[in-house]
Amino acid sequence: xxxxxxxxxxxxxxxxxxxxxxxxxxxxxxxxxxxxxxxxxxxxxxxxxxxxxxxxxxxxxxxxxxxxxxxxxxxxxxxxxxxxxxxxxxxxxxxxxxxxxxxxxxxxxxxxxxxxxxxxxxxxxxxxxxxxxxxxxxxxxxxxxxxxxxxxxxxxxxxxxxxxxxxxxxxxxxxxxxxxxxxxxxxxxxxxxxxxxxxxxxxxxxxxxxxxxxxxxxxxxxxxxxxxxxxxxxxxxxxxxxxxxxxxxxxxxxxxxxxxxxxxxxxxxxxxxxxxxxxxxxxxxxxxxxxxxxxxxxxxxxxxxxxxxxxxxxxxxxxxxxxxxxxxxxxxxxxxxxxxxxxxxxxxxxxxxxxxxxxxxxxxxxxxxxxxxxxxxxxxxxxxxxxxxxxxxxxxxxxxxxxxxxxxxxxxxxxxxxxxxxxxxxxxxxxxxxxxx
Ligand code: SUG
Numbered sequence: 001x002x003x004x005x006x007x008x009x010x011x012x013x014x015x016x017x018x019x020x021x022x023x024x025x026x027x028x029x030x031x032x033x034x035x036x037x038x039x040x041x042x043x044x045x046x047x048x049x050x051x052x053x054x055x056x057x058x059x060x061x062x063x064x065x066x067x068x069x070x071x072x073x074x075x076x077x078x079x080x081x082x083x084x085x086x087x088x089x090x091x092x093x094x095x096x097x098x099x100x101x102x103x104x105x106x107x108x109x110x111x112x113x114x115x116x117x118x119x120x121x122x123x124x125x126x127x128x129x130x131x132x133x134x135x136x137x138x139x140x141x142x143x144x145x146x147x148x149x150x151x152x153x154x155x156x157x158x159x160x161x162x163x164x165x166x167x168x169x170x171x172x173x174x175x176x177x178x179x180x181x182x183x184x185x186x187x188x189x190x191x192x193x194x195x196x197x198x199x200x201x202x203x204x205x206x207x208x209x210x211x212x213x214x215x216x217x218x219x220x221x222x223x224x225x226x227x228x229x230x231x232x233x234x235x236x237x238x239x240x241x242x243x244x245x246x247x248x249x250x251x252x253x254x255x256x257x258x259x260x261x262x263x264x265x266x267x268x269x270x271x272x273x274x275x276x277x278x279x280x281x282x283x284x285x286x287x288x289x290x291x292x293x294x295x296x297x298x299x300x301x302x303x304x305x306x307x308x309x310x311x312x313x314x315x316x317x318x319x320x321x322x323x324x325x326x327x328x329x330x331x332x333x334x335x336x337x338x339x340x341x342x343x344x345x346x347x348x349x350x351x352x353x354x355x356x357x358x359x360x361x362x363x364x365x366x367x368x369x370x371x372x373x374x375x376x377x378x379x380x381x382x383x384x385x386x387x388x389x390x391x392x393x394x395x396x397x398x399x400x401x402x403x404x405x406x407x408x409x410x411x412x413x414x415x416x417x418x419x420x421x422x423x424x425x426x427x428x429x430x431x432x433x434x435x436x437x
Contacts, residue, residue, distance in 0.1 A: 005377050006119070006190030009061045010312070010370040011387070012052050013109035014397070014430070015045040016067035017423050020409045021362060022101035024140045027207035027245035028363035029304060037361070041106070042405035044358030048109070048369060049397055051354045052389050055324065058352070059317025062389035064397070065111050065155075065371065066434060068147035069427045071104040071414055075143050086417045093415035102140035104414035110364045111371040112180040112248055113141070114148045116219045119184070119374035120161075121192045124224030127163045128379060130156070131219050133178030134167040137210040142170070154436060158382040165222045168215050175200075176215040179371055180246035183253035185275070187284035189374055194278040195220065196231045196258075198247035201266045203237035210245055211235075228281050231274045234266040243304040248367050250303065254313035257321060257347040259291040261309060263300050289347040298338050306335035310365030313348070320349035326365045327355045386435030396433050404429065 023035025056062045073085050079099055081088040092100040108114070118129045132149045135141035145167040156162040168176050186193025197216035200209015213232060220230050235247060239261075244250045251260035258275070265271040272290060279288040293303070303309060305328070312324040323343070329335045330353045342348045354366055375383065386393075404426035406419075413419055431437075 006121070006374055007061050007380065008189055008315070008372050008374045009063050010055060010314070011063045011065045011111055011373055012048060012370045013065050013111035013114070014067055015041065015048045015109045015359065016070055016106035017041050017405050017426050018070045018104045018409065018414060018419070019044045019106040019109065019358065020101070020104065020411065020414065022105060022411065024101060024105060024138055025245070025363060026138055027210070027240065027243065029243040030361055030363035034361040036411065039409045040358060040407050041409055042401055042407045045401040045405055046398065047356050047358055049394060049401070051324070051356055051366060051369065053394055054352060054354055055314060056389055058314065058322060060314045063387045064389060064434070065114065065151060065387070066430055066436070067106060067108050068144070070106060070423060071100070071420065072143050073103065076100070076103050085420060089415040089417070089420065093412060097411060099139075100414050101411060102143070105140035107141050108144050108148065109359065110368040112368045113178045114144075114371050115152060115178050116176070116182045117179060117371065117373050118195060118223040118225060120376060120379070121186075121190055121374070122184075122195060122223070122225055122229070125163065127161055128156070128373070128375065129163045129165065129223040131165040131176070131222055132167045133176045134170050134174070135177060136170045136175045137177070137208070155384045155387060156382070157384070161379050161382045168218055173212045174215045174218070175210050175212045176219065177210050177246055180248045180368065181211040181216065183247070183251065183258070185253050185258060185279065185288065186255055187282050187286040188255070190376065191284065192226070192229065192282055194229050194231060194275060194282065195225050196233070196253065196275065198233050198235055198251070198265070200240060201234040201237045204240040206241040207245065209235065209240055226281070229278045231271070231278050233271040233274070236263045236266050239263045239300060242300045245363070248310055249307065250309045252309050252311055252313050252367060254321065255315065256286050257289045257291065257313060259293070259309065259313065259342070259347070261293050261298065261300065261303050262295045291342065291347050293338055298334050302332060302334045306332040307360065307365040308335045308338065310367045312366045312370060316350075321347060323348050323351045324366050325351055325353050326360055327353045327357065328360060329353065384435070400426070400429060400433060
């Protein structure tokens with residue numbers, strides 16, 4: 001149960017004004033399916049704010065992470081394009097549209113990939129640790145870490161409370177996609193828990209796994225975690241080939257509950273045994289609740305299409321657990337049946353469906369859009385207050401979106417000099433609004 005001294009905040013990525021569908025993401029079926037369709041950045045950002053408001057109204061502490069400035073002209077310069085910004089963007093549009101798309105992606109919205117976070121209850125120095133993900137699997141995401149690192153340092157500046165590590169080296173086998181492959185289970189906020197790291201297995205044929213075991217182990221070392229309360233498990237290779245590019249597409253955990261699909265892990269029995277052993281090292285009477293969804297009940301392809309496992313599991317103000325599921329889950333019969341059976345049973349008390357379709361079309365469900373940070377009361381006081389989600393911040397953010405966002409974007413627009421100006425003005429206005437210098 002909640003101890004009053006600590007709370008889990010969900011930091012949702014604000015969708016940036018260049019949100020578009022470029023088909024850039026390896027192993028992500030939705031991204032490939034929606035490639036080159038027009039996007040609606042304004043709707044995407046408003047859907048994100050709607051989701052935050054839903055959680056806020058449930059009594060779940062909510063905050064925002066601001067997006068970096070895009071297009072990222074510097075990466076195009078690094079790749080050999082020269083001239084002023086307008087020329088660089090136009091040359092890329094003509095000669096290498098895939099590079100323009102990478103420079104223009106708003107992919108930082110999926111903050112589950114921003115970093116791995118270990119709360120102070122788990123770390124040997126009693127500080128909260130952040131390691132920004134290196135995101136080496138694709139160019140458009142590999143340019144995120146420097147800005148993410150800067151933002152996290154800005155929001156969590158107090159060195160006595162927070163430790164910020166550098167992203168891991170960018171080498172084959174060290175790919176790190178952050179919290180999307182990291183789940184923390186705990187008998188209660190503020191208490192030591194189990195840190196569960198999932199990496200890509202070796203036998204996928206269609207898609208290359210994104211998360212390396214060596215990367216997960218390095219993060220656990222950097223964060224000073226107790227090895228007896230860490231579990232490392234490989235993803236099932238068939239799942240990766242079926243479009244499970246991150247573990248959070250096939251499993252979700254919160255407090256004492258882990259909801260997972262039969263095909264999530266290469267060695268299901270071994271993984272569950274390791275989780276139980278690690279759980280036994282945590283204090284308290286609370287039993288670990290492992291909710292397994294069989295492939296016969298929900299075939300892997302349906303699980304990937306509906307994104308059931310990319311739901312958020314959150315604790316409502318009254319202590320009950322709520323599944324925040326994508327609207328698509330209510331529309332797909334097999335998923336809907338599974339949810340109806342889960343709700344009211346052990347572990348999950350209720351379900352709320354949210355419409356994040358603009359993000360879903362790029363393979364980003366509710367859980368992709370948030371980074372969980374468990375903070376003690378002192379740490380909550382030490383973080384930058386301007387990003388705490390409140391109804392008044394929400395109103396300001398809605399007005400900001402309405403003012404600065406387009407409602408249609410296609411590939412060539414990323415080279416539009418007007419868009420470059422619009423995104424800069426929006427970026428500066430947002431920093432003011434959030435009280436960032
Ligand atoms: O890295 N999509 C992202 C989606 C990330 C979802 N995050 C989690 N599962 N935690 C990705 O695959 C698509 C961009 C494009 O194609 O335009 C993209 O990057």
